Amino acid sequence: MEKGFNKTKVAGIIAGFLFVSTAAQVQAAPTHDKNVIGYLTQWEAWKGTNAGFSVKGEATHLNVDMDIYSILNFSFFGVAKDGSLHSGDLRNKQIYKPGSVQEPGPLLHPDVYSSWDFHILWGELEYIHQYPVNEPWDAENLAKVKAQGFVKSGNGWRHKPTGIEGDMPIPLKKEGGAPGLIDLANQKGVKVMASLGGWSMSKHFPEMAADPVKKARFLKDLDKLMALGFHGIDIDWEYPGFGGMNFAGDPADFANFEQLMEDIRERIGPDKLLTAAFSASTAKLEGFNWPRLVKSMDYFNMMTYDLNGAWSNVTGHNAPLYPYPEEEFKGLDLDTLRIWMAEKGIPSEKINFGAAFYGRGVQTTEAEAYLGAPTDKRIYNMSVDGPLLSAVDVDNWKEFEGSPNYNYIVKTTGWEHKWDASAEVPYAVKGKYFLSYDDVPSMKKKAQYIVDHDLGGVIVWQVHGDIKCEGTFINHGTKLKECTKLSSPLAEAIDDVFSADTTPNAAPELTVPSAQAAVAGETISFTVSATDADGDSLSFSSADAQITDNGDGTANVVYTAPNSATDIVTSIAIKVTDGRKTATKSVVVNVKGSGVVENIAPELTAPATVDVESGQNVVITVTATDADGDTLTYSASTGKVTATATGADISVTAPTTTTDTTLNVVITVSDGQAATQQTVVVNVKAEGGSVGDTWNADIIYNSGDSVVYNGITYIAQWWTKGETPGTSSAWVEEDTGEVGGWSASKTYNGGDEVTFEGNNYRAKWWTKGDQPGNANGPWERI
Known part of the structure; x- marks a missing residue:
């Protein structure tokens, strides 16, 4: 990636206001070809010594090592209910509540005293508290505001080059003062993106992307951002298809997102950058048309953090x-995600992986915490998310709500620091508390991984997480502080690896035989071999066959051909890896058919149970498939059978009863030669009762929603769909204060009480599936 660029000045902007002279530009960014993209927030500057900084106002653009970063994402602008964009300072702090919406607001917060927007973007300021009049005594001020493009607008002002409006005072750039973010970046050959959305400001993305009128309003505000001098747009919609804070996802989100990227590309032009942040969970990525996104977007910023x-x-x-x-x-790790993206054919140079300059602290149920220990959750009122069932550690990291910056972690004593050789990251423990974080060695390993796999680079959340001022501060007005000697150990570790004069790891070279022949059902074997230019040890694998690694760069492959009546062509995928890169080749197998047609029984899908009230009718819907494509017929031990396009509906009338009872319905599907049966238990609720289960796998539930499943009431902890209560952490059993019966599918913590076979028991420690009654087990009789 070429770090330097020539920026065409925005028409109408007076030289010296948003841009410095091109003669003063210095190419200071690194010469390596990797992206180092840092998120720079507009709220971190408020934090001071209690959050690990030397002074309040240290966390601004003036204290970012722009010799390391290639792109800075100014974060965040939010999306309002009409599709317009607003300053992150105007975020609705009640947006987590059901029914809350984001009202429109100014793009930059007009109050220069309560916001850092102008101080960061425009630099050191001087204020004019009323619009100058055309009189000799006010001529100097009038000349200043006109030179910088300000005109009077109502009781406030409007900046003509950008369309930005605000209230008094007018925020003039101070002549000779400290530059703003974009001016400074232009001097250093660094690009600055406007980042839109984020976890708490994504609620209106789906409706905006689906509504042409709202999208037009959104695109109009992009024009203002580009006029401010931003070099591109970064979208942080969390998350298309799955939803986020106080909003649900929809399958249509994926196509709408793809169209939005194309619309943005058309709006900002081909010479600007277009990127987006994506979840690191492959389940949230399957719905995208990646070839379509590749055409319109420059980089995919994968958030490989916040995974636990x-x-x-x-x-x-x-x-x-x-x-x-x-x-x-x-599957929640960087390596798994990279392999998945490679298999999707996504160009590696467009992929940037996340680097966390912060940690995650939790409390556990154990006296001494460890990796894999059960967490200790309780309701905690988070400043952004509101009340949540959470194990957040606020005893040690209160100022950060459990997510301390690296520069604060390294100052904190009393922790035992450990290294996980499997995940290749550090962690720390102190009593019942557990902290996951990244340090210099783990950051270097991730950077080397990116080099070895020819990836685009990293995204850093966030750039001030690791800074330390080792010098003194220069004051630029009352807000901005500039450190004379800045240290950024994590960013420097990444830069050291990216800048090293090393040859990237070479992938192994795999040799496989030509096409093989076999008859139906026959077992064949052959040998494959591989070499590695780096001399790394190799390992072979295959999902299609049995592999025996000979330890000398060769492996024996044993494969059993499928039983087939007709001739078919199949293949065996062979993989070899050196631990960092993988090579894959396929061996074609021509299978001679046996001529004998073997019928395969149909596969039946039916619910295990259904509920119905006494005397009422219930419909049991079943589906079936047949590998041979035979015509299927359905029958049932009771009820009326009606064929459907994919199966059958069995209508059963429950008996009239005064006590709860069950009815077994045996359903059979036949292809004329073979049949498959399944029994469906119909739970009949006596008159006056109510059907127990209310949970529905097809319904979206949000935090606080309650359902009944298998007779147990559960409370949703966050947005969820299709996650079965009792088997997913998205659901927690309602605490009624009464001792309930023991359930094998439920997780219990130390102190929880249950009844089992008429006796009461208390859990001695965390347990799941351990039946009470074993004297040496986790339960004690009470």
Whole structure:
């Protein structure tokens, strides 16, 4: 990536207001070809010594090492209910509440005393408290405001070059003062993006992207951002198709997102940057048309952090590089995501992975915390998310609500720091508390991983998380502070790796035989081999066959051909890896058919249970498939069977009863040669009762919603859909104060009480699936 650029000045902007002279520009950014993209927030500047900084106002653009960063994302502008954009300072702090919306507001917060917007974007300011009049005594002020493009607008002002409006005072750039973010970046050859959305300001993305009128309003505000001098747009919609804070996702979001990217590209032109932040969970990425996105977008910024935290049921890593045995959910790591994206054909040079300059602290139920320990949750009122069931550690990290910056972590004593050789990241423990974070060694490993796999680079959340002033401060007015000697150890670690004169890791070279022949059902074997230019040890694998690694760069492959009546052509995918890069080739197998047609029984899908009230009718819907494509017929031990396009509906009338009872309905599907049966249990509720289960896999639930499942009432902890209560951390059993019956699918913590076979028991520690009654088990009789 070429770091230097020539910026065409925005028409009508007076030289010296938003841009410095091109003669003063210095190419200071690094010469390597990797992206180092840093998020620079407009709220971090408020934080002072209690948050790890030397002074309030240290966390601004003046204290960012622009010799390291290639792109800075100014974060965030929000999306309002009409599609317009607004300053992040005007975020509705009640947006987490049901029914709350974001009202429109100014693009930059007009109050220069309560906001850092103008101080960061325009630099050191001087104020004029009323619009100058055309009189000799006010001539100097009138000349200043006109030179910088300000005109009177009502009781306030309007900046003609950008269309930005505000109230008094007029925020003039001070002549000879400290430059703003975009001016300074232009001097250094660094680009600045306007980042839109974020976790708490994405609510109106879906409706804006789906509504042409609202989208037009959105695109009109992009014109203002580009006129301010931004070099591109970064979208942080969290999350298309899945929803986020106080809004649900919809499958249509994916296509709407893709169209929005194309609309933005057309609006800002081909020479500007267009990027977006994406979840690191592959489940949230499947719905995108990646070839379409590749055409319109420059980079995909993958948020490979926040993968575990206070919401987790067990302690885990915030940003693991690789999988590890203690992980709660598989696949939430950088390596797994990279492999998935490679298999999708996404160009590696467009992929930037996340670098976390902060940690995640949680409390556990254990006296001594450890990786994989059960977390200790309670309702905690978060400043952004509102009340949540959370294990957040605010005893040690209160100022950060459990997410301390790296520069604060390294100042904090009393923690035992450890290294996970599987995930290749550090963590720390102190009593019952657990902290996951990244340090210099883990950041170097991630940077080397990016070099080895020819990826685009990194995104840093956020640039002030690791800064330390080792010099003195120069004051630029009352707000801006500039450190004379700045240290950024994590950013410097990334830069050291990216700038090193090293040869990237070479992928192994795999050799496989030509096409093989087999008859139906026959087992064949052959040998494959591989070499590695770096001399790394190699390992072979295949999902299609059995592999025996000979340890000398060769492996034996054993494959059983499928039973087929006709001739078919299949293939075996062979993989070899050196631990960092993988090579894959396929071996074609020509299978000679047996001539014998073997019928395969149909597969039946039916619910295990259904509920119905006494004397009422219930419809059991079933589906079936047949590998042979035979015509299927359905029958049932009771009820009326009606064929449908995909299966059958069985209408059953429940008996009239005064006590709860069950009715077994045996459903059969046949292809004329073979049949498959399944029994559906119909739970009949006595007259005057109510059907127990209310949970529906197809319904979206939000935090606080309650459902009944298997007779147990559960409360949703966050947005969820299709996650079965009792098996997912999205649901927590309602605490009624009464001792309930033991359930094998429920998680219990130390002190929880249950009844089992007429006796009461108390849990001695965290347990799930351990039946009470075992004297050596986790339950004690009370």
